[in-house]
Amino acid sequence: MPSALRSARLLAASLCLLAGFAHAKIAPELRLELSDDATAAEFEARSAEILKALGDTQDYSELREHDRRRVKEALGRIGTDLSTVESLAQLPEAQRTAIRSEQDAINATLATARADSRMICVREQVIGSNRRRSVCLTAAQRRRDAATARGIVEENGS
Numbered sequence: 001m002p003s004a005l006r007s008a009r010l011l012a013a014s015l016c017l018l019a020g021f022a023h024a025k026i027a028p029e030l031r032l033e034l035s036d037d038a039t040a041a042e043f044e045a046r047s048a049e050i051l052k053a054l055g056d057t058q059d060y061s062e063l064r065e066h067d068r069r070r071v072k073e074a075l076g077r078i079g080t081d082l083s084t085v086e087s088l089a090q091l092p093e094a095q096r097t098a099i100r101s102e103q104d105a106i107n108a109t110l111a112t113a114r115a116d117s118r119m120i121c122v123r124e125q126v127i128g129s130n131r132r133r134s135v136c137l138t139a140a141q142r143r144r145d146a147a148t149a150r151g152i153v154e155e156n157g158s
Contacts, residue, residue, distance in 0.1 A: 030059075030110050032075075032103050036089040036096075040082040047075045050110070062140040063113035071109055074102040116140035 030050050034043060054060050054068055063071075078099050085091055088099065121136040137145070 029114060032106050032110075034078075034088055034099065034103060036087070038082070038088045039086060040079065043079060043082050047079060050075065050106075058117060058119075060110070060113045060117055062116035062138055063109070067109050067113065071106050074106050078102055116143075 030053050032046060032050065051072065054063065054071065081091060081095055081099060082088065088096060091099070116139050118139045119136050120139055120142060121134050123132045124135050125132055
């Protein structure tokens with residue numbers, strides 16, 4: 001019987017693990033990529049996706065408020081520029097270059113925020129017990145906690 005019980009527990013644990021993976025949803029990385037024939041309507045659709053993701057997903061939870069504002073302002077400037085023409089190719093070269101620069105800044109900001117918002121879970125030993133618990137923090141939270149701990153050690157060590 002112990003072998004059957006062990007097998008049942010193993011099966012139950014495997015099913016729970018698989019159920020967890022089935023519910024884990026990884027959103028695709030957001031990027032603004034405008035081709036030369038991009039229209040204002042195409043841009044507005046992509047811009048709406050980005051703004052929605054910034055507002056209601058955990059993928060960008062570590063995006064600082066001033067960076068969020070800069071992304072929104074840059075999207076607004078690009079939208080204003082594209083609203084006057086049928087496609088990006090119709091804009092003067094200097095204006096297209098400025099839009100590409102804005103696009104690169106938006107993509108860099110989104111990539112950094114997504115990386116900082118990544119959840120990292122570790123199992124830690126509970127002090128005074130044999131139990132372990134899961135502690136989940138974003139990459140940015142872990143970095144801040146480590147910097148705070150280093151500061152405390154340096155302050156007490158001096």
